[in-house]
Amino acid sequence: MTEIENSKDLISVLWSGADILRSKMDANEYKDYLLGIVFYKYLSDSFLIKVYDLLYDEKPSTLKDAVEAYKEALNDEESSEELKKQLAEECHYVMEPELTYTHFAEEARNNSFNREQLQKGFNNIEQSDPIFADLFADIDLYSNRLGTGDQKQSDTVASLIKEIDKADLLNSDAEILGNAYEYLIGQFASETGKKAGEFYTPQAVSKILTRIAISGQEDKIGLSVYDPCMGSGSLLLNAKKYADKPKYIKYYGQELNTSTYNLARMNMFLHGIAAENQKLRNGDTLDGDWPTGEETDFDMVLMNPPYSAKWSAAAGFLQDERFSDYGVLAPKSKADYAFLLHGLYHLKSSGTMAIVLPHGVLFRGAAEGKIREKLLRSGNIYAVIGLPANLFYNTSIPTCIIVLKKHRDGRDVLFIDASKKFNKGKKQNEMTDAHIDEVLALYSKRETVEGEAVLASFDEIEKNDFNLNIPRYVDNFEKEEEIDLDALLKDMEKTDDELKQVHGEFVSLLKELTSSDEAIMSSLNELIGRMER
Incomplete structure (x- = not known):
């Protein structure tokens, strides 16, 4: 079976699990159940494969064989302690045979499934290592949403376990599973509409941001990437697709919404990211700076923050190192520049930052105008790319990508108008890989291309009072044919x-x-x- 077929089969099985829950609750709720239980299966299957490998130095034929071998090994008291110690070191958790997903699936098929045991399994994982703390907190196995009464609720969970057990993770590598998980997250974004903005950046936008930020750094060993508004982690994880040595990438991310933060942690593991290479945090990016005590600046900063969000803009932030150089703060009603300055503060001198924001940041005046002028005088704004409207699930407004550098020679700015590079979709407009390549080619070329891009000098920008509205620079007006x-x-x-x-x-x-x-x-x-x- 090819990798694509395997991936499609996996997606089909996982998506059919959603059908079991779809009539009971909306997508924003059932995504937590589905993705959480898929993740528990991943942890369980990975654990059993590791057990069998340690015992016999090979892969098991079936997960049932692995469970039996594990039970047998545990009967030997002396060697079982050594085995558990080794498993705890390598997996960061230890599962008892009766708490494995394989065991739960067998019980579900025999109508003897006990959801208290699954809850115990969740608790054991959460308590085994800080990286798993509260990971399954959003899954309420006793919710009335699952059905009325204990039996119906338990039956719903058992049905979901049986369905997801059809997914063959034993013969799927991390990339296939990770891609299937990404696909599910994308489908949930489509179904949840406006709420999708909390956890999902469309893949086309992610690709442009990542390819721009990684440009020239693809072969760096130990490449560090930071997303202070990481959502489900999809944008962070794009870095491994374009890096020459993805195994050594260090991922740093912060997310305010706890459910979404949990989703990002699961997403990281499902993409095979080692625990020591991911530092994720549940917190408010603007209210308290992070990271502060470890590595604090990064090769790549990628951001798709909430647009024009409210923040405190308290006077004390004028002394905050992230904002103190600018003399003013982003307005209370629009935190766009607060997010941008936070990201820029954490960028390495040799790094690149790419952030998606609404067009208002390009031309609004008052405090935002002052911040923009300071950034331009310092040469921090490297490029501005106008994207098509209606690309995102949570808003139809057109957005732009601002590319920033910490220190560079020159203060010119490349403007690209990519607003017409899309195919019209049923719900959202879509940028194809061909459209993305066109944008990247214009970005790499960094010169004026009539109707598409303009490399504007600092003098020209200064004459425009530091207004960066793209139509001031790129004239893409198509002249109509003269009428005879x-x-x-x-x-x-x-x-x-x-x-x-x-x-x-x-x-x-x-x-x-x-x-x-x-x-x-x-x-x-x-x-x-x-x-x-």
């Missing part, structure tokens, strides 16, 4: 002649009509008279 008035008049005369001819023919046909009913004939003659006037 003589030809138009001839066409109109010809049409008039044709209408007169048809009119005459119609009147002649009416005159040929007869009826013995005097009233009908009277009405007919009146109509003919009117048409001949």
Whole structure:
């Protein structure tokens, strides 16, 4: 079976699990159940494969074989302690045989499934290592949403376990599973609409941001990437697709929403990211700076923050190192520049930052205008890329990507208008890989291309009062063809002649009509008279 077929099969099984829950709750709720239980299966299957490998130095034929081998090994008290110690070191958790997913699936098929045991399994994982703390907190196995009464609720969970057990993780590598998980997250984003903004950046936008930020750093060993508004972690994880040595990437991310933070942690593990290479935090990016005590600046900063969000803008932030150089703060009603400055503060001198924001940041005045001017005078703004409207699930407004550098020679800014590079979709517009390549080519070329890109000098930007509105620089107005008035008049005369001819023919046909009913004939003659006037 090919990797694509395997991936499609996996997606099909996982998505059919959603069907079990779809009639009971909305997508924003059932995504937590589905993705959480898929993740528990991943932890369980990975654990059993590791057990078998440690015992026999090979992969098991089936997970059931692995469970049996594990039970047998635990009977030997002396060697079992050594085995558990080794498993705890390598997996960061230890599962008892009766708490493995394989065991739960067997019980579900025999109608003897006990959800208290699954809850115990969740608790054991959460308590085994800080990286798993509260990971399954959003899964309420006793919720009325699952059905009325204990039996129906338990049956729903058992049905979900049986369905997801069809997913063959034993013969799927991390990339296939990770991609299937990403697909599910994308499908949930489509179903949840506005709420999707909390956890999902469309793949096309993620690709552009990542390819821009990683450009020139692809071969760096130990590449560090930071997303202070990471959502489900999809944007962070894009880095491994374009890095030459993905195994050594260090991921740093912060997320305010706890449910979404848990989703990001699961997503990291499902993509095979080692625990020591991921530092994720549940917290408010603007209210408290992070990271502070470890590595604090990064090769790549990627951001898709909530647009025009409210924040405190308290006077104390003027002393905060992230904002103190600018003399003013982003307004309370629009935190866009607060997010941008936070990201820039954590960027390495040699790194690149790419952030998605609404177009207002390019031209709004007052405090935002002052911050923008300071950034431009410092040469921090490297490029501005206008994206098509209606790309995101949670907003139809057009957005832009701002590319920033910490220190560089020159203060010119590349403007790219990519607003027309899309295919119209049913719900959202879509940028294809061809569109993305076109944008990247313009970015790499870094020169003026008529109707598409302009490399503007600092003097030109200063003359425009530091307004970065893209149409001021890139003229993509398509001139309409000139109309030949003589030809138009001839066409109109010809049409008039044709209408007169048809009119005459119609009147002649009416005159040929007869009826013995005097009233009908009277009405007919009146109509003919009117048409001949």
